[in-house]
Amino acid sequence: xxxxxxxxxxxxxxxxxxxxxxxxxxxxxxxxxxxxxxxxxxxxxxxxxxxxxxxxxxxxxxxxxxxxxxxxxxxxxxxxxxxxxxxxxxxxxxxxxxxxxxxxxxxxxxxxxxxxxxxxxxxxxxxxxxxxxxxxxxxxxxxxxxxxxxxxxxxxxxxxxxxxxxxxxxxxxxxxxxxxxxxxxxxxxxxxxxxxxxxxxxxxxxxxxxxxxxxxxxxxxxxxxxxxxxxxxxxxxxxxxxxxxxxxxxxxxxxxxxxxxxxxxxxxxxxxxxxxxxxxxxxxxxxxxxxxxxxxxxxxxxxxxxxxxxxxxxxxxxxxxxxxxxxxxxxxxxxxxxxxxxxxxxxxxxxxxxxxxxxxxxxxxxxxxxxxxxxxxxxxxxxxxxxxxxxxxxxxxxxxxxxxxxxxxxxxxxxxxxxxxxxxxxxxxxxxxxxxxxxxxxxxxxxx
Numbered sequence: 001x002x003x004x005x006x007x008x009x010x011x012x013x014x015x016x017x018x019x020x021x022x023x024x025x026x027x028x029x030x031x032x033x034x035x036x037x038x039x040x041x042x043x044x045x046x047x048x049x050x051x052x053x054x055x056x057x058x059x060x061x062x063x064x065x066x067x068x069x070x071x072x073x074x075x076x077x078x079x080x081x082x083x084x085x086x087x088x089x090x091x092x093x094x095x096x097x098x099x100x101x102x103x104x105x106x107x108x109x110x111x112x113x114x115x116x117x118x119x120x121x122x123x124x125x126x127x128x129x130x131x132x133x134x135x136x137x138x139x140x141x142x143x144x145x146x147x148x149x150x151x152x153x154x155x156x157x158x159x160x161x162x163x164x165x166x167x168x169x170x171x172x173x174x175x176x177x178x179x180x181x182x183x184x185x186x187x188x189x190x191x192x193x194x195x196x197x198x199x200x201x202x203x204x205x206x207x208x209x210x211x212x213x214x215x216x217x218x219x220x221x222x223x224x225x226x227x228x229x230x231x232x233x234x235x236x237x238x239x240x241x242x243x244x245x246x247x248x249x250x251x252x253x254x255x256x257x258x259x260x261x262x263x264x265x266x267x268x269x270x271x272x273x274x275x276x277x278x279x280x281x282x283x284x285x286x287x288x289x290x291x292x293x294x295x296x297x298x299x300x301x302x303x304x305x306x307x308x309x310x311x312x313x314x315x316x317x318x319x320x321x322x323x324x325x326x327x328x329x330x331x332x333x334x335x336x337x338x339x340x341x342x343x344x345x346x347x348x349x350x351x352x353x354x355x356x357x358x359x360x361x362x363x364x365x366x367x368x369x370x371x372x373x374x375x376x377x378x379x380x381x382x383x384x385x386x387x388x389x390x391x392x393x394x395x396x397x398x399x400x401x402x403x404x405x406x407x408x409x410x411x412x413x414x415x416x417x418x419x420x421x422x423x424x425x426x427x428x429x430x431x432x433x434x435x436x437x438x439x440x441x442x443x444x445x446x447x448x
Contacts, residue, residue, distance in 0.1 A: 123141040243272070
């Protein structure tokens, strides 16, 4: 400030600046300025070939956006994966739980890379040869391209659209696994199905009716009760209960003469969960399709023990870590169900690609019957001979698989976090430079 005049508010040099009413005034290099906090500029969407749906802020459903994805090099995919040009994705309850932070990624997988984005497990699109396929993956199926599991794909029947097809894989695989493979119920077995007009519920109704199981079902509203009465007249009115309270327990006692049911396909929690266990007959099977941990509720364990009942956690994501034999059985069973006519498309509500957040919010209301879908693109976009379709998405830094990334001081706190961040952004060649080497358990654990 040596070049500035002595302070005097009457001097225009100071007076003009004071009239701006700034909290802090700085004169530097011949210019007036100030210090203040400024918001970062909002990111502007870019056009990209590959993008995926995810929350930009973990646990905040309102931050659901399309994010720029890394380029997918088909030649680098392992033999177990197939690049799918995705046209439709289905939103499942697991996606809502993850996006809203009600369950953590760690509850689903211990793989650090998979934890970065687990939204989307169900898709329908075209493979590189132009064949129409549908399938299930462990994550990132809500995307323009999907890395499909070559052992967990189905060819779409000619009479189905891709919109029809995407309502099938996850829900029918879950139900077939639960009722036909995990516990192998026999004809005339009694089954209680909760939330009967959801995707899982409707798939279970179709499977149970074909295999001649006796069905008891619950729904949450009068409209959904009317839907079942109209579309499933085989189910008696006395076998349709309320999923919003525990009154279904009395329905089961009355309908089975206090015997109970052979199996419960459960998605309810708290007092309704315990009431569901009390609905089991001796030796019954409790099939839990939620994320409930039996170890956290000793009273429920005692209820099961009293009835000589068994507990089965039916989680489709675990199948991806399981033997190939189970995948083959599920694929074959689903094909058989399609052939026999009981695996069939479900009712759905379809949202456009630019309605991603409304689609998730609608799913949280619980008003839908069947499935909630997002149309990613038209089938013609893939089959066309023109330039590849570009999609608007928020920009996201992604590393190049072929490049190496060097971090000086890579074993320090910031260095290790930066390494973790780069790996989540597709970096596969990292060089960590350190003077002292690995000295702590934390450093060793992060490197492993």
